[in-house]
Amino acid sequence: MILITCANGKLGERVVRNLLDRADAPAIQVGARSVERIDARLASRCAAVTADYDVPASLAAACEGIKTLVFISGNAGNAVRIPQHHAVIEAAKDAGVERIVYTSFSNPVATSRFKLVQAHVETERALAESGIACTILRNGIYASNLEGFVGNALKSGVLAMPSAAAKICYSGHDDLAEATARVALEAGHAGQTYELTGSEPLDAGDLAALLSEVAGRPIISADIPLGDFRAFLGTLGLDDAAAADLASIYSAAAAGEYATPHDDLARLLGRPPIAMRDYLAALTSTEG
Numbered sequence: 168m169i170l171i172t173c174a175n176g177k178l179g180e181r182v183v184r185n186l187l188d189r190a191d192a193p194a195i196q197v198g199a200r201s202v203e204r205i206d207a208r209l210a211s212r213c214a215a216v217t218a219d220y221d222v223p224a225s226l227a228a229a230c231e232g233i234k235t236l237v238f239i240s241g242n243a244g245n246a247v248r249i250p251q252h253h254a255v256i257e258a259a260k261d262a263g264v265e266r267i268v269y270t271s272f273s274n275p276v277a278t279s280r281f282k283l284v285q286a287h288v289e290t291e292r293a294l295a296e297s298g299i300a301c302t303i304l305r306n307g308i309y310a311s312n313l314e315g316f317v318g319n320a321l322k323s324g325v326l327a328m329p330s331a332a333a334k335i336c337y338s339g340h341d342d343l344a345e346a347t348a349r350v351a352l353e354a355g356h357a358g359q360t361y362e363l364t365g366s367e368p369l370d371a372g373d374l375a376a377l378l379s380e381v382a383g384r385p386i387i388s389a390d391i392p393l394g395d396f397r398a399f400l401g402t403l404g405l406d407d408a409a410a411a412d413l414a415s416i417y418s419a420a421a422a423g424e425y426a427t428p429h430d431d432l433a434r435l436l437g438r439p440p441i442a443m444r445d446y447l448a449a450l451t452s453t454e455g
């Protein structure tokens with residue numbers, strides 16, 4: 168039995184769909200903090216349980232009888248997320264889970280300029296010490312993080328982004344979910360760490376050029392100063408510390424932390440990951 172946590176999230180839901188759509192679909196259990204927000208059609212095809220990272224008893228119950236745990240990282244700040252992730256690992260250990268597939272993030276090192284990556288540094292360390300066989304998936308920056316910037320660019324003709332000159336190898340949710348499902352189901356991945364980046368290092372100028380092609384009109388790029396971006400995050404309701412933590416991903420990008428493409432995603436998928444031109448074309452058609 169495979170348990171997928173955060174099964175109501177964008178990544179978790181796609182992992183579940185991938186597993187259920189396979190001809191050799193395994194028995195799966197879907198877990199979430201908010202079970203009622205798991206897609207009803209998916210939930211009807213498997214067991215759905217509460218798996219709240221803040222409630223150890225729910226994790227203990229969810230992990231019972233589980234062989235493989237697809238542990239999707241939570242989304243709180245480090246001070247909350249690190250103990251949450253320890254609780255997941257403890258529950259898995261107590262329940263005798265045989266393997267954990269963990270969704271980490273690119274460049275999980277203590278010296279990273281991206282503050283929130285410390286939760287992944289600590290979780291990878293705790294997993295290594297747990298004695299449980301693990302597969303670490305270091306997901307690259309989601310292409311979906313571009314949605315707001317692209318939506319604005321299609322209206323204004325200017326793709327304005329923080330750290331506009333930074334090259335980033337974006338990866339798409341669909342590709343990451345398919346790779347995660349394969350790794351969870353197939354043998355031979357225990358003890359492995361995969362760098363799941365896209366294959367194209369692109370800065371805002373490169374993205375604007377692709378966007379111009381797919382939208383059929385000129386779109387230029389521009390830089391958003393990091394201070395302005397932090398202030399914008401504040402208007403969305405984040406306090407100063409949370410905004411600084413989130414925005415620090417662009418300091419890390421500017422330092423080149425996400426500029427190196429890896430071929431692990433293509434190898435796991437058995438095909439190239441989505442081309443960013445195709446990703447932007449699909450986004451452009453939905454954004455209008």
Ligand SMILES: NC(=O)c1ccc[n+]([C@@H]2O[C@H](COP(=O)([O-])OP(=O)(O)OC[C@H]3O[C@@H](n4cnc5c(N)ncnc54)[C@H](OP(=O)(O)O)[C@@H]3O)[C@@H](O)[C@H]2O)c1
Nearest residue numbers: 173175176177178200201219220221240241242307308309
């Ligand atoms: N690679 C990147 O660029 C990038 C960007 C953003 C995030 N991430 C990481 O990737 C993860 C998955 O991404 P996503 O796109 O699927 O994010 P998402 O759609 O925002 O989903 C986040 C998930 O975390 C769950 N969660 C939050 N707190 C929880 C708790 N206490 N217990 C159990 N579940 C909890 C949420 O459940 P509820 O519905 O109950 O809130 C939701 O299912 C994120 O959680 C984050 O760690 C990566």
